[in-house]
Amino acid sequence: MSAQRILVVDDEDNARRAIATILGEEGYEVAEASHGEEALTRLADFSPAVVLTDVRMPKMDGLTFLKKARELGSDASFIMMTAFASVEAAVEAMRAGAENYLTKPLDANAVLVVLGKALEKRALKREAESLREQVRERTRFHNIIGESPQLQAVYDMVKKAAATRATVLILGESGTGKELIAQAIHQESQRRDKPFVKVHCAALSESLLESELFGHEKGAFTGALARKEGRFELADGGTLFLDEIGEISPSVQVKLLRVLQQREFERVGGTQTLKVDVRIVAATHRDLLAEVKAGRFREDLYYRLNVVAVTLPPLRERKSDIPALVNHFLEKYSDAYGKDVRGLAPGTLQALLSYGWPGNIRELENAIERAVVLATGSELTTDDLPPVLRGPRPAGVSVSSLIPGATLAQIEREAILQTMEMVKGSTTRTAEILGISVRKVQYRLKEYRPDKSGTAQSDTIDEGDDLEAEPPSE
Template identity: 55%
Template sequence: MLVVDDETHARDALAEILAEEGYETATAADGLEALRLMEELRPDVVLTDLKMPSLDGLGLLDRGKAEYPETSFVVMTAFGTIDTAVEAIRRGAENYVTKPLDVGTVTALLARAMDKAKLAREASELRERLHETYDFSRILGEHPSMRRLTQVIAQVAPSRATVLIHGESGTGKELIAAAIHENSKRKSGPFVRLNCAALAESLLESELFGHEKGSFTGAMARRKGRFEQADGGTLFLDEISEVPKPLQVKLLRFLQEREFERVGGNETIRVDVRVVAATNRDLKQCVQDGTFREDLYYRLDVVRVDVPPLRARRSDIPILAHHFLHRFAKENERALEGFGDEAMKALLAHAWPGNVRELENAIERAVVLAPGKRIEREHLPMPTPAAEAGSVGAFVPGMTLAEIERIAILQTLDACEGSTGKAAEMLGISRRKIQYRLKEWGMGGDVEDSD
């Protein structure tokens, strides 16, 4: 709360009364001093007199609202200058009070102004968080694979093409889908999500395409599905490999003709929806296994975006770890400064099978448990070095030759930015052997098969 009045006694008395009511208050003698304090303190509410030297109340209001739109202003005026108070409201003041002031009236008005200012500030912070979440330029990572990823997103986002995002669980596929939407011409339209693995076949069909009243037991009214909800925007279908084969036919028809019928209905519905799908499975293999239609696969795989696992971009671990540290420290009101040396070594050595999501959860836990200014090794939930000897990390006495070979190959691939040819040359082995080992470890899609 900032009180602005050129009369010293009135200003100090009012600040004292408001302090007794529980408000944190600061004071200023004129508009110019108030602007300096607003920059420093960012008050939720400014209670200002109208007639002041240097910069009067209306001037303060105009400049203050322009620079700090979330701040609420309440003006004080004498009986003879009500017209000026009305003009202040027209310019954006929340309300006005007349002198001599009635304490009850003032505190009631200020309480309402404070609530409004807090809501405005929270809305602004939420918009900023959403912007940070979905702006592809804020997808964290300096590894070459992540730079390539953001370049692909920037190219594909403005197009109308269907996109297939492939990546392991926890790599941030939904974040990529949302970034594509927010940087497309559809960003003013809805971004609708559906996890295809979360629903049974009968419910999934209704969830996607909607249903008519009475089409099945419990269908008490017509319901729009996700395709209709996403009209004019983007539909993100996560775990697309889990769509049952009978339902794949209906999905294929939509991708081909942009039309469908609700469950139990005869009306053909057309909508303008861009589909972005995601999977952590190899859809080509699903086609070979007979669980996924080949024609649907090619309709989905117009543009493919591969999200690298965290172990394939270890140089990004410190960047991500510090990002999560600052975020969770702020959320939990903790004054943490960073990581101890052993803690960072452990983060770099861990295999991160759960990828970025696992790292995020590990840092959040450590922020809560760390009693001091830094996160140390004992605050992290990963196994001890002996227990994680099979992961990519430092050599540990007693490791088998197979374990050492795994570390050497994966760390060399990382240093070579995923080039199997360069890694093979550095290690003195054949590229075929590296490819065979990667397939054996279930990591055939994690690196590039190129020089």
């Protein structure tokens, strides 16, 4: 390690030289300045780790020097030297960001001890910063947010697969981030400087998809006015991402199989055989093995694609990622809409965590975007969330999660309301399931109404009258 740099600032030449000599003998690299102006220049061209500065100096005093240094962005540690052992001067300097102070006349040992401590503290701070940076790196894998164990396993697979040319099949429900993962595989690989080409297989008709993938020769079909290069050619040296691979027709499946086996193909209407070096990443939200069993997807193609499989878990199975994703989208859409929504009002996160997210991260992203647009303050409230997430009770609260903490009446309320919801409002079915009378269900429902007026809703009329009295206990 190279010598640490120390700047000594003092208008008294003898005092300054004495310290500089001691520090030089200890192996530090030392620079001197006799006043604040000169010291500011040395800060810039010498970039010391620590500055030892006198407090009382003509022109610019030590405190002003410290403040100016900070304004100029210096992160050097400051140790103030003061001839007046006044606590005020020390406190003021510390408040302005000084690390420590020494009283004059200086004791050589004290100087070395205080300096050593300041350097040690800097080293620790730097270490902490680099650790934080590493954590950021880990949690921000190619802009993919989330550090749940399930996602960590995905990142590991991506890294391993990226190091090879193996074909990768990405599976996962809609909105789980399959495209992001495909891009991450490309970015992690040696091919990152070569093209990443995407084909959305479901969006094109069979013949269009074929000419899109393999290109066509002039006159290959009506409308083929000129030769066109296919995506395989465009992706040469790079990665071809075949999205929604589960949707391709049997004839395209055959052609794809050949490219995967032999890395060669012909353009539509062409005779020349073209060779390419392309890594294939395919994705589908379908259960591709089930498609194979149903005879809709070629088994041999399935095995060619499924060399490495990466399965993205649905969001409901990794809810621990929700807070970080919410923060990420809050920042993204606050910036996009020029708003300053930075946090969540009480209850909002609970509502986000209780929901099942059938549309996964895409649905969460849309919900946060919408909420940011609607938000009036600096925090998102449950009112800003889409209606499916609101309601008096968050969806999916399990009755067992109320124990302990809730009263029996509250637990009964949840049991009745949730059962009602499951049976689409039938009081008869609710009563049957809970083993109580329809009258009791109706009585409770009336009780739960905010205004407590009107008659309880019921799909039966058998016992629906006389709701004012508490029914006899069962």
